[in-house]
Amino acid sequence: MSRMTYAEAARTALAEAMRADPRVWCVGEDLGRGGVFGQYKGLREEFGPDRVSDAPISEAGIMGAAFGAAMVGTRPVVEMRFADFALCATDELVNQVAKARFMFGGQSRAPMVIRKPMGMWRSSAAQHSQSLESWYAHIPGLVVAVPSTPQDNYTMMHAALAADDPVVYMEHKNIWALEGDVDVGEPYDWGTARRRHAGDDLTLVCWSDTANVAERAAATLAAEGIGADVLDLRTLWPWDRDGVLDSVARTGRLLVAHESVGAGGFGGEVVATVCQHAFDALRAPPRRLAAPRSLIPYAPNLEDRLRVTEDMIVAAAREMCA
C-alpha cells in the first residue's frame, strides 16, 4: 500500500506500462514539460521525446495521427488537455477511432487511451469546466472511464492501457492533488461499481468527483440513521447495471447524483433502467441531482449554483427516506 495523489497514481501506472510495453507512447500539447497538470512529470526524462511527445496545438491532428499510429500497431495515450478542447477532435474520435474496427470488419483495432480532464474547478468558466462524459457513453465502440480516487486512477489507468478498445479516460481536474492509499495489486473488472459506503435505505449512484461528495454525504446520513448504498460507477460504458439493480432491489430507493447537466445526462439512463427492470422494488420515485441546463459561469457565487453539493445530496436523501 502506498500513498499517492490522484495525479501521481495515473502517472505511476503509465510509467509502469511504458516500461513493460515499448509500444505505449504519449502525445499531446506540452507533454515534454510534464503536461499542463503535471500528469506526465518525469516521463520525458525516462522515456525520451519520441515516447512522451509534444504536439502542435492541433487537437484533430493529435487524435487522427494517434489513431493512424494505433492502426499500425502502437498503443498511444492521447492527451487532450481539457475535455473542452477535445471537442476539436470529435470527428476523429467518434467517426474514426470508435468505428474503425467495426467498419473495417474487424481488420483494425484502436487501442488508445484518450485522456480528457473534465469538470469544474474554481472559476474556469464555460470553456474550461465541462463534464461531457455522457456524450461518449452514447457512442458505440468507446469505453468511458471516470475514476474518482487515487486507487482507481492507478488501477483503471493500467486497465485502460491494457485494453484493445479505445478508452475515453476522464479525470476530474478538481482532484489532481487528492491523496489516498493505493494497493497496486487490487484487481479490477470493467463495468463494476465501487461501493463507497454501504447502506440499506437508499441507493446513491454517482461517478467522478461527485462520488467523493456522495461519500461525505453518506457519512452525514449515517449519523442520522439513514443508510446510503453509495455506488461509484467508475465507468459509464460499460456500467454496472446489475450492481445498481441489486442495490435498488434491497433499498427500494434510487438517487443519482452527477456534476454534468441533468437533461440528456447519463443519470437518466440509470433511472430509466431501474424503472424498467426494478419498478416493483421502488418505494419512492427515483431522483436525479445534476447541473441545471445552463452554462458554467465565472463568478464563484454563480458557479456554485450549478454544483451538486453534499448538502443537496443529504437533503434529497432525507426527503426520499422520510
Add this chain to the structure above:
Amino acid sequence: MSRPNYDRDRGLALLTMMERIRAFERTAEQAAVRDQLVLGAIHLSIGQEAVAAGLVGALRRDDLMVSTHRGHGHTLAKGADPAAMMKELLGRQGGCCGGKGGSMHIADFGVGMLGANGVVSANITIGAGAAHGVKLLGDDRIVVDIFGDGAINRGPFLEGLNWAAVFGLPVLFVCEDNEWSATTRTADMTAGDGAGARARAIGLPVEVVDGNDAEAVADVARSLVARVRDSRAPAFLHARTFRQGGHTYFDPASYRSADDTAARIASDDPIDRQRAALGAAGVADADLDRLRSDAEAEMAAALEAAKAAPFPDADQTFTDVQDIGAPEAAA
C-alpha cells in the same frame, strides 16, 4: 509518340491496372443501376485511373495507404482482391470488411490499404499518424495518403501536413485533383494558389503532374517514393486529373456542360492516352484489346462471385464493436 528507352513492360502494367480499375467500376455501376444490387452510394474514379495505377506501381506491397470515398481504384491497385471488393459493395459475406463497411469504408489491411474514408479530409491526419507509427516502430515502410482537391479546405489538411513535417514522417501526400468537390467547382471555393502552394508554405517538397498521363505519374511517384523512403520525411504530389462522371453514380452532373465534359473525355482520357503510347511503342491493337477484355471478364466474374455470396450472418451487427462492454443484441 514513343519515348526514348520506353519501358514497355511498365507501360503494359500501367494500362492493365487502369483497365482493371475501369472495368471494376463499370461493373459496379451496372450492379448498382441495372441490377440494384449495390444499395449505397458509390463514387467512381472513372477518368482518374492513371493516378492510382502510377502511384501504386512505385510502392512496395508492405507500404501503407489511406484513401477517400473515391477509393476503389487505389484499393484495387494496392492489391486487393476484386471479388472481395465487389462483395463488399454488395454487402456480402467475404467482402473485404465482411459487408459492414461498403464502398466508402473499403479497406484491405492485408495489402496495406488502411481504409477509404467517408469523412472528407479526415484521412489526411490518419495517414500522417500511420507514418508516425511506422517511425516509432522503426521500419522502412512509407505511407501514401490520398485525398481530393476539396479536402484541402478542411483543417486536417493543415494539421496533417504540419504534423508530418514537424515529426519528419515518411508519408507521401497526394492531392488527386479532379477539379470538382461534389457539385461545386473546387476553384470557386478555394483561395490562393491551391494545394501545392499550401503544401510548399508548410515546407514540403511539391511536384505537380499531369494525372492523366500514367507514365508521368509513375515517373514522379518513383522519385517521390524513393525520396520519402530515403529521407524519412514527407513530400507532396499534386496530380491534376478530371472526374468524367457525376459525383456519385446517380449524379447526372447536370451542373456542368455535357459538351465540355465530352470534349475532355475525347481528348484526355488516361486509358486512351496509355493505349496510344503503347501503340506507338509497337504494341498491337489486338494485344491492347485483349487487356481490356481480360479485365472485363475478371470483373464480371467478381460480380458473379459477389452475387453468389450470402449476406452476412445477422449477428454480425453486434460483432467487432468493442471487447469491453460489447453490445448485446437488444437495446
